[in-house]
Amino acid sequence: MVHNGVDDPRIATSDGHRPIKSHTVEDYVSTQEKIESIFAEVVRRNPGEKEFHQAVREVLESVVPVLDKHPEYAEAKIIERICEPERQIIFRVPWEDDRGEVHINRGFRVEFNSALGPYKGGLRFHPSVYLGIVKFLGFEQLFKNALTGMPIGGGKGGSDFDPKGRSDREVMRFCQSFMTELYRHIGEYTDVPAGDIGVGSREIGYLFGQYKRITNRYESGVLTGKGLSYGGAQVRREATGYGTVFFAEEMLKVTGDSLEGKRVVVSGSGNVAIYAIEKVHQLGGTVIACSDSSGYVHDEQGIDLELLKEIKEVRRGRIEEYAQTRQHATFVPHRSVWEVPCQVALPCATQNEIDASDAATMVANGCTLVVEGANMPTTPKAIRIFSEAGVRFAPGKAANAGGVAASALEMQQNATRDSWSFAYSEQKLREIMQNIHTRCYATAEEYGMPGNYVAGANIDGFRAVADAMLAQGLI
């Protein structure tokens, strides 16, 4: 923008009033074009971070009609500010394996936005982690957290450390080293990490222990996903998977349908997948296939959850072991689980796991509902294929928000030194998911896109963050 003095909002007249703004060329540029130019700038400033670009693009496309309605957001440069994290921390994590060999990993914490509360979001330990992954997750988290209606901002972190095949002692030493740097950046009122891929209750325990040791504070609210014996909350472990299925249930209710009798495929077999399977079974559906990064198992009689938990939660084994025990089940190595025909698909593994060719297969096989338990598991092309085929689709930032919502409930219990029952906590989770569904559904209708949960979630989450940012001034 060329400032000619009169257009510059920073320049006031001598009586303290701003001069009347005359029109500039910029006023006549369409919102779409403005968005394109902001996106180009995001790509330029964050080179090579393709997952971050993908997540930003999707939100920016959705909010074009909001900006048309609310010029005050553009004037305050809300979009440009939202796309720039408040703080990005990158650090060295040295640790020693069981043979005494030294390893160096990289640690990250991206504190994206604190308009709605302390930064909140998980830590991911996976060899694929780099800044672009952490930023995509932090960006998504911001809108997800807004959708929960709870007082939590957005952040995310992690490391390229691979916990697979590492002993408990090695994982402990890694976590202690990671926290030895991270502790100075986090706190109950500042930034509250939790789990994500590769970070479950074992890792949270080691991280909490080291935080306590360094700070000499028993600050329960600094991490969520803690064990029940030291400040954890009922239903946090189950919350993401259960919440995803509650969301699917709400979507089915809209059309007078339910999960009863449905054939369901779930990808992954980690924390989110396991508890999604559990809730589908409780609500009368049958999960016939699930996976890990080595392939998938297909069990027409329905996944035996106790066996899956034993393999994955107790033994930390591979999905292949399931078919070795259940004789009628088959293990299919190195193929996509989405080739198994189903009516309902719950991707619960990782980003971009459903590509255009998977989507085409799923449509051809009669899938009618896709609800994301993972973060951004469906590529933009695959989403387009679902939309053109009339497959109903819910984005992760709405459907998997149950995990972080239960984390916010854990923070609430820690703050009041209280602990709630399983039944009460599950009921709260269900109400939160119903509320998120209603918000997304109603917002999509308000903007003339009925049934478009992507638009509903992005617009509703964005508005909540944008209004809080406007109210708090230019910070």
Ligand code: NDP
């Ligand atoms: P886990 O580490 O418990 O499980 C991850 C599962 O996904 C494993 O089965 C893993 O297989 C598979 N997986 C991971 N990466 C890949 C990959 N690159 N290719 C193929 N399979 C892969 O993680 P969670 O269950 O906690 O997380 C799953 C998803 O849910 C992630 O997208 C996460 O961001 C999202 N999420 C998690 C929440 C939580 O509370 N935990 C909350 C909201 C969203 P393998 O073991 O072979 O690697």
Ligand code: 2IT
């Ligand atoms: O992606 C997510 O929402 C999470 N990994 C959970 C975050 C949290 O703070 O519970």
